[in-house]
Amino acid sequence: MTLFVLTDQLSNTIRQSKLPDKKKDELLSSDTISHTKLIKFYETFHPTPSLLQLIKQTKLHIPKYEQFNKPKTKEFIKQMEKLRLEAKEKEYQKLIQQPEKFETLYDNSNQEYISPSKAHKELKNQLTTIVNIFISVASVAYAMWYWTKSSWGLKDSYRVLLTIFIGLLVLIAEVVVYMGYLNKVEEAKIKELQKKEVKKIIKTFDFTS
Incomplete structure (x- = not known):
């Protein structure tokens, strides 16, 4: 209801x-x-030429904020505390348990995130190799x-061949060995990612009771 x-x-x-x-x-x-x-x-006595002029003689009544701020009941405070503790418990469970699905835009992605420092290190290792x-x-x-000339005395054409x-032959052998090494490293990473960490909750506390 509007008050003036x-x-x-x-x-x-x-x-x-x-x-x-x-009535007055x-x-x-x-x-x-x-x-x-x-x-x-106004409609009964018409004290002013118009209703607007009558309203201009007063001003709108705005209640203080304290009138709307009702005191919180004990049940409300207890329920809010319970909800807060439940939210903290869910957040804790989410931290200690590995989610089955990704919750980012890159869902179902098995690619490992490579930081800039790690990428630089891998590039350096590849260049060194x-x-x-x-x-x-x-x-x-x-x-x-050198050996074909000093020991065998072959012609230059045979020496070049x-x-x-x-x-x-040495290049192929080196590449094969290096690729085998990379495959072993990749297999080790996959096995490590497939390992599931098992965590148990020893005891929980209910502060609401």
Whole structure:
């Protein structure tokens, strides 16, 4: 219900109207007047040329915030405390238990997240491996080139063919060994991801009881 403040101007208008004294006292007994009584007062006696002018003599009554702030009951406080503890328990359970499904935009993705530092380290290892393979191939090729001349005394054409063949053979062997190593590492990662960590709750406390 809308209430208007009973200002001095409105009070004077009510006193000067043809309203019975008893009704006047009823309206003036309170600090506010309802919009229904104000409209009825205007329609009955027309104290002003228009209803808007009558409303301008007063102002809207706005209750204080404390009037809307009802005290919380013991049951409400107890229920809120229980809900808060349940929310904390669910959050704790979510932390200690691995979810079966991903809860991100990358659902059902088995790809492992690689941080920039880890990617840099892997790139460095790959470059080091490539350099080592190149050194191994170059060393064996040079040894074959030198040995075919000093020990066998072969023609340069045969020496080139043998050097290239041995270099390719060493290169293939190095690549096969390296790929086998990568496969072993990948299998170890998959096995590690498939392992399930088992956690048990020893005891829980109910603070609401």
